[in-house]
Amino acid sequence: MSQAEALAAPRVKAVWTLGLLRSELSTTFRRWRTLALLAVLTGVPILIGVAVKIETSDGSTIGGGGPDGGGPAFIAQITNNGLFLVFTSLAATLPFFLPMAVGVIAGDAVAGEANAGTLRYLLVAPAGRTRLLLTKYATTMTFCVVATLVVAVSALVTGAVLFPLGDVVTISGTRIGFAEGLWRAFLIALVVAASLIGIAALGLFVSTLTNSGIAAMATTVGLLITVQILDQIPQLHAVQPYFFSHHWLSFADLMREPVYWDDLTKNLQLQALYAAVFGSAAWARFTAKDITA
Amino acid sequence: MATVIETRELTKRYRGGQLAVDRLSLTVPEGAVFGFLGPNGSGKTTTIRMLMGLIEPTSGAAEVLGRPMPRATRAVLPQVGALIEGPALYGFLSGRDNLLRYDSADPTADPRTRKARVDGALERVGLRAAAGKKAKAYSLGMKQRLGLAAALLQPRRLLVLDEPTNGLDPQGMREIRTLVRELADDGTTVFLSSHLLDEIEQVCSHAAVMAQGRLITQGPVAELAAGARGKLVVTTPDIIDAGRVLKECGITVLTTDGDRITAEPPPPDMDLAALNAALVTVGVRVRGFGVERASLEDAFVALTGEGFDVAG
Numbered sequence: 001m002s003q004a005e006a007l008a009a010p011r012v013k014a015v016w017t018l019g020l021l022r023s024e025l026s027t028t029f030r031r032w033r034t035l036a037l038l039a040v041l042t043g044v045p046i047l048i049g050v051a052v053k054i055e056t057s058d059g060s061t062i063g064g065g066g067p068d069g070g071g072p073a074f075i076a077q078i079t080n081n082g083l084f085l086v087f088t089s090l091a092a093t094l095p096f097f098l099p100m101a102v103g104v105i106a107g108d109a110v111a112g113e114a115n116a117g118t119l120r121y122l123l124v125a126p127a128g129r130t131r132l133l134l135t136k137y138a139t140t141m142t143f144c145v146v147a148t149l150v151v152a153v154s155a156l157v158t159g160a161v162l163f164p165l166g167d168v169v170t171i172s173g174t175r176i177g178f179a180e181g182l183w184r185a186f187l188i189a190l191v192v193a194a195s196l197i198g199i200a201a202l203g204l205f206v207s208t209l210t211n212s213g214i215a216a217m218a219t220t221v222g223l224l225i226t227v228q229i230l231d232q233i234p235q236l237h238a239v240q241p242y243f244f245s246h247h248w249l250s251f252a253d254l255m256r257e258p259v260y261w262d263d264l265t266k267n268l269q270l271q272a273l274y275a276a277v278f279g280s281a282a283w284a285r286f287t288a289k290d291i292t293a
Numbered sequence: 294m295a296t297v298i299e300t301r302e303l304t305k306r307y308r309g310g311q312l313a314v315d316r317l318s319l320t321v322p323e324g325a326v327f328g329f330l331g332p333n334g335s336g337k338t339t340t341i342r343m344l345m346g347l348i349e350p351t352s353g354a355a356e357v358l359g360r361p362m363p364r365a366t367r368a369v370l371p372q373v374g375a376l377i378e379g380p381a382l383y384g385f386l387s388g389r390d391n392l393l394r395y396d397s398a399d400p401t402a403d404p405r406t407r408k409a410r411v412d413g414a415l416e417r418v419g420l421r422a423a424a425g426k427k428a429k430a431y432s433l434g435m436k437q438r439l440g441l442a443a444a445l446l447q448p449r450r451l452l453v454l455d456e457p458t459n460g461l462d463p464q465g466m467r468e469i470r471t472l473v474r475e476l477a478d479d480g481t482t483v484f485l486s487s488h489l490l491d492e493i494e495q496v497c498s499h500a501a502v503m504a505q506g507r508l509i510t511q512g513p514v515a516e517l518a519a520g521a522r523g524k525l526v527v528t529t530p531d532i533i534d535a536g537r538v539l540k541e542c543g544i545t546v547l548t549t550d551g552d553r554i555t556a557e558p559p560p561p562d563m564d565l566a567a568l569n570a571a572l573v574t575v576g577v578r579v580r581g582f583g584v585e586r587a588s589l590e591d592a593f594v595a596l597t598g599e600g601f602d603v604a605g
Contacts, residue, residue, distance in 0.1 A: 020397055023397040120377055121381055121398075122398045123346070123347060124346075124375045127398040292347075292348065
């Protein structure tokens, strides 16, 4: 049929398809909700820094006990070196604040569009289901990186204002220069962002299951809390290594000299596994779904 | 004539078991303004969603622009503009940003000319002045216009409009009709669903009628209306005398309403003037007399044996 032939090749340039990603990023980062989440994440390091400053203003030390005495990792060293506020803040936000923020963004990714009805118009544009899903995942991952960097930069600035900066004493007891310390902080931020790959994939999958953005967000954050609780129950130690949050705090091993890679690698492998499993599940679900919203 | 939409035995049964569309075979010729008519709940929107590749049919096949759907969405949909079940917008974005987003979702849209396309579409639906306002501040009519603008971002071969005049005031409805006619004159095929009969009658060249998931009839509007018989209408203050005379002439009176008598049309061999003269001769004061052409509504009632507004 001549009509069919005329249709065979709609002209598409590869870079044009990236327009959707650009649009998605600017749409996500212009939402008040996203900005509010980032504002909360900015506030956490400031709070920790001020609290430490107040508590140590009379010359006493934080926690008083050993390295595991009280509060998040590294907190005792902040007064000596503001750079440690970066590590402390990441350790404090990784168990809940960061994954919660990612859960909100990922859970809302597809379900939120379905809820607003905009999903059907994106698909008849036609965005393409696989392309839209990849765009959503890429945007969620971008948010992971941005959110982690927001915590790190806010902590670095707060640390520099409130405390002295200088050489860094590693967990192994050796000293490294400030520049090297800064580099390690950057690596840690990247590892923390990568630790969120799993929950991002899980949230996206949940998001393809429902037409309610709120339900998807609540489910994802609920799963996060449940897994965190189960990870504390000793009787479950057989399955705990498969929880996406199990190796999260391994980023501290980057502060050893030499770096201790075992747990770091396990964490990254686990995150990749989650991305593969739940990414495929999300794809299978979304490409076969009837869009009735 | 080439066909733009062709379905064969298209069927959709939802997971709950509800049969939304039942063996629908539809043919939309190129260049037509095709009215897709039926009460709420008759399966119009489900059909449109299957045509747009949003829903997988349970059985049967659908072709749009000569390609199978939903398999060929990537090739077909860039040439199709659609307004499905009302507009959906990002409330926190301005009208213009909404269009920019929908345009960037189309991989065949050149980003260098995006701004010009968006401005052109805004102009066409009369939203240029309100383009910078956040979409959540728009009235229903403005949202409807913005939805239409999204469907008109590119020159389209087919425009699918699902209840496009919903929520519009009479002025807005007129504008939509004018727009549809303009587009049709440019050679765009328009597929227009509605539950409003007069809307279809005013703009459509062809129509199909659905009820409870089934196709009742389809064809050119003139033929559909011709299938139903007209009515003889007499307006007079002397209702009783007039009714008697009509009966004596062998004409069945259907209804009497105030000073209006509606009756079966006289047989073709009867002279209307003679009938009128018979009325006047016995002293009936005739104020109005004539045969009214059958409307699409008459056709629908004749086909289904029930009122149009009964939902499935």
